[in-house]
Structure formats: C-alpha cells, structure tokens
Amino acid sequence: MTLALERFDVDGLGERRLSAVRRLVAAGGRGLWLAPIVAALAVTTLYPTVFLIALSLSKSSLGSPFRAFVGLDQFGRVLTDPVFLAAIGRSIVYGFVGSALQLVAGFAIALLFSSLITGGRLLVSLVLLPLMTPPVMVGVAWKLILAPAGGLLNGWLLAAGIIEAPISFLGTGGWAWLSIGLADFWQWTPFIVILCFAALTTLPDGVIEASVIDGANARQRLIHIILPALAAPLASIFVLKLIIAFKLFDLVYVLTFGGPGFDTTNAGFAIWKHGLQEFDVAQAAAETLIYAVVIGLVTLPVVKLHAALERWDT
Known part of the structure; x- marks a missing residue:
C-alpha cells in the first residue's frame, strides 16, 4: 500500500513537471513565431527613432552628420x-x-x-x-x-x-x-x-x-x-x-x-x-x-x- 502511494505520488509529480515543460515549450514556440515581427519592428521603428534623436541632439548636415553635440x-x-x-x-x-x-x-x-x-x-x-x-x-x-x-x-x-x-x-x-x-x-x-x-x-x-x-x-x-x-x-x-x-x-x-x-x-x-x-x-x-x-x-x-x-x- 505504501509503495503504491509512493509510486502514485512520483507519477503525479512527473506528470506535473511534464505539463510545466510543455507549457514552457509552447510559450517558447509562440515567442519564436513573434521573433521576426519584433525584429522587423526594431529595425523599422526603433532604429530610425534612436537615429532621429541622435541627429536632433547634434550639429549635423546632410553630408556631415554628428559634427558636435549641442544638446537641446x-x-x-x-x-x-x-x-x-x-x-x-x-x-x-x-x-x-x-x-x-x-x-x-x-x-x-x-x-x-x-x-x-x-x-x-x-x-x-x-x-x-x-x-x-x-x-x-x-x-x-x-x-x-x-x-x-x-x-x-x-x-x-x-x-x-x-x-x-x-x-x-x-x-x-x-x-x-x-x-x-x-x-x-x-x-x-x-x-x-x-x-x-x-x-x-x-x-x-x-x-x-x-x-x-x-x-x-x-x-x-x-x-x-x-x-x-x-x-x-x-x-x-x-x-x-x-x-x-x-x-x-x-x-x-x-x-x-x-x-x-x-x-x-x-x-x-x-x-x-x-x-x-x-x-x-x-x-x-x-x-x-x-x-x-x-x-x-x-x-x-x-x-x-x-x-x-x-x-x-x-
């Protein structure tokens, strides 16, 4: 009886661990699917925004950017x-x-x-x-x-x-x-x-x-x-x-x-x-x-x- 209960507990714990692993894999899979979108947004939105901010804080011309930092x-x-x-x-x-x-x-x-x-x-x-x-x-x-x-x-x-x-x-x-x-x-x-x-x-x-x-x-x-x-x-x-x-x-x-x-x-x-x-x-x-x-x-x-x-x- 004791052995059966121990076996039951071990099996239950294993199932719970397996379910947790499956959830992590599923979440990771969703993350992988979203990765290209996140990367595209970073390239098309984040980089131009950072570049604009850097330009606005500098003395720049079209042919000679970032000549000096001028703040605001x-x-x-x-x-x-x-x-x-x-x-x-x-x-x-x-x-x-x-x-x-x-x-x-x-x-x-x-x-x-x-x-x-x-x-x-x-x-x-x-x-x-x-x-x-x-x-x-x-x-x-x-x-x-x-x-x-x-x-x-x-x-x-x-x-x-x-x-x-x-x-x-x-x-x-x-x-x-x-x-x-x-x-x-x-x-x-x-x-x-x-x-x-x-x-x-x-x-x-x-x-x-x-x-x-x-x-x-x-x-x-x-x-x-x-x-x-x-x-x-x-x-x-x-x-x-x-x-x-x-x-x-x-x-x-x-x-x-x-x-x-x-x-x-x-x-x-x-x-x-x-x-x-x-x-x-x-x-x-x-x-x-x-x-x-x-x-x-x-x-x-x-x-x-x-x-x-x-x-x-x-």
Missing part, C-alpha cells in the same frame, strides 16, 4: 520658429477639417451604394480608381485642371459666365488650400467609401427590416439604428484618415510647393524643406520628433473616444 539647442530653435509652428497649426486644422468632411461624404456615398438593390458592389470597385493613382500623378492632373491659363476648371467657369477672368487657384492662399483639399478629397474619399461600405454590410438585415415594418423612415433609421451601431467603426475610420492627413506632403509639393509665400506650408513640407533642400537634417530631426509628439497629443482624445465607443458597443 535644436529643439529650442524649432519651438521658437514661427514658420514651423504655423505649419503645425495648418496641418492640424487641415487634418481634422479635411478628414471630417471626407468621412461625411464617404459615409453618405457608401450609404447610397448599400441601398441599391443591384450594382452597389460594382460601384464600390469602380471608386477604387482614384485611390490606385499615385499621389504625384494626382497632383499633376489637378495642377493642369486648376491652371489659370488653359485649365479645365477655369475654362468651364468662363464658358458658363460665372467668372469674367481666370482665377489663380494655386496662387492665392485660400484658393490654394481649397485646391489641395479638392485633390486630396478626390483621391482619398474612395478609401472612406470602401471602409464605410464594409461597415454597413455588418448591420443585421433583421434589425433594419424590423424598423421598416415598425414605420421608421430613412432619417430615423440612420439616426437611431445605423449611426449608433457603426459609431466605433466610423471613429476608427476617422482616426485612420486623420493620420493619413497629418502625413500630407506630395500634393503640397506638386500643387503649390508650400506657397504662395508660406500659406500652404504644412509640417511635412517644412520638415522636407529643412532636411532635404537646406540640408539641415538636425533641425529636420527635431521638427519630426516635435511634430510626432504634437500628433500624439491631438489624436489622443479621438483615440480615447474610439476606445469608449468600442466598450459601449460591446
């Missing part, structure tokens, strides 16, 4: 530069206003497509065309359309008698930003349409049909059923488009080159200009880090709202 002098220059601070302000305003308008328009178009009995998915596929066009080509096309001499838009407005003389859409500050926004709207609204259309397909048909039977009209279904159900996905789409808008550079470069004056110089263009045109990569690095912090701060409330909506949705 570059950050002091950037934070007292009215041109760059104004550029950050333009980026923030354009990001929020442009993203909000594109979300409203994209959701409305997606709602229209989803209401079609046939052809909705085909139309969604067709609106992909602007999204597949390279941004530089989008800028060139819109620059030709908006040109004061021979431009398609000025030609139409003159022919219709709406204007008496061509408008320099890209030569005046207000019109220039509207022109950039129009080109950006044309390219990125299809992206919003696709995401919103996908979100609309997740709505249960039974709920919509029941509301129709109960006598709810289209406006009531939108306000009381569709929007509350899709609040979290729409917030996700807005955050994604906001990040894309904060990175705007190519359209500014092609359409206005930051002008007239500094009227359309946003943060991305200012960083490029200081780093790759004036070769002051140290200042550009400091500007990049400051802009990243600003983006994090201004998007934090939106991200928190998105998290709150997701918790409410569940």
Whole structure:
C-alpha cells in the first residue's frame, strides 16, 4: 500500500513537471513565431527613432552628420520658429477639417451604394480608381485642371459666365488650400467609401427590416439604428484618415510647393524643406520628433473616444 502511494505520488509529480515543460515549450514556440515581427519592428521603428534623436541632439548636415553635440539647442530653435509652428497649426486644422468632411461624404456615398438593390458592389470597385493613382500623378492632373491659363476648371467657369477672368487657384492662399483639399478629397474619399461600405454590410438585415415594418423612415433609421451601431467603426475610420492627413506632403509639393509665400506650408513640407533642400537634417530631426509628439497629443482624445465607443458597443 505504501509503495503504491509512493509510486502514485512520483507519477503525479512527473506528470506535473511534464505539463510545466510543455507549457514552457509552447510559450517558447509562440515567442519564436513573434521573433521576426519584433525584429522587423526594431529595425523599422526603433532604429530610425534612436537615429532621429541622435541627429536632433547634434550639429549635423546632410553630408556631415554628428559634427558636435549641442544638446537641446535644436529643439529650442524649432519651438521658437514661427514658420514651423504655423505649419503645425495648418496641418492640424487641415487634418481634422479635411478628414471630417471626407468621412461625411464617404459615409453618405457608401450609404447610397448599400441601398441599391443591384450594382452597389460594382460601384464600390469602380471608386477604387482614384485611390490606385499615385499621389504625384494626382497632383499633376489637378495642377493642369486648376491652371489659370488653359485649365479645365477655369475654362468651364468662363464658358458658363460665372467668372469674367481666370482665377489663380494655386496662387492665392485660400484658393490654394481649397485646391489641395479638392485633390486630396478626390483621391482619398474612395478609401472612406470602401471602409464605410464594409461597415454597413455588418448591420443585421433583421434589425433594419424590423424598423421598416415598425414605420421608421430613412432619417430615423440612420439616426437611431445605423449611426449608433457603426459609431466605433466610423471613429476608427476617422482616426485612420486623420493620420493619413497629418502625413500630407506630395500634393503640397506638386500643387503649390508650400506657397504662395508660406500659406500652404504644412509640417511635412517644412520638415522636407529643412532636411532635404537646406540640408539641415538636425533641425529636420527635431521638427519630426516635435511634430510626432504634437500628433500624439491631438489624436489622443479621438483615440480615447474610439476606445469608449468600442466598450459601449460591446
């Protein structure tokens, strides 16, 4: 009896040890699967960030980096530069206003497509065309359309008698930003349409049909059923488009080159200009880090709202 109990205890201990070993092996296997991802993130994110910090703390040019350690002098220059601070302000305003308008328009178009009995998915596929066009080509096309001499838009407005003389859409500050926004709207609204259309397909048909039977009209279904159900996905789409808008550079470069004056110089263009045109990569690095912090701060409330909506949705 005693020997049997001892044997039982030994066998039980062995099984427990074997289970622990299996758990360790399983955990190690998961770690091995994650190792390439961690390594890729370290190379593509950690190294550039450390390099940027090192550049921002030094006196560096494009051809001669790390000539001397200057501490926080570059950050002091950037934070007292009215041109760059104004550029950050333009980026923030354009990001929020442009993203909000594109979300409203994209959701409305997606709602229209989803209401079609046939052809909705085909139309969604067709609106992909602007999204597949390279941004530089989008800028060139819109620059030709908006040109004061021979431009398609000025030609139409003159022919219709709406204007008496061509408008320099890209030569005046207000019109220039509207022109950039129009080109950006044309390219990125299809992206919003696709995401919103996908979100609309997740709505249960039974709920919509029941509301129709109960006598709810289209406006009531939108306000009381569709929007509350899709609040979290729409917030996700807005955050994604906001990040894309904060990175705007190519359209500014092609359409206005930051002008007239500094009227359309946003943060991305200012960083490029200081780093790759004036070769002051140290200042550009400091500007990049400051802009990243600003983006994090201004998007934090939106991200928190998105998290709150997701918790409410569940």
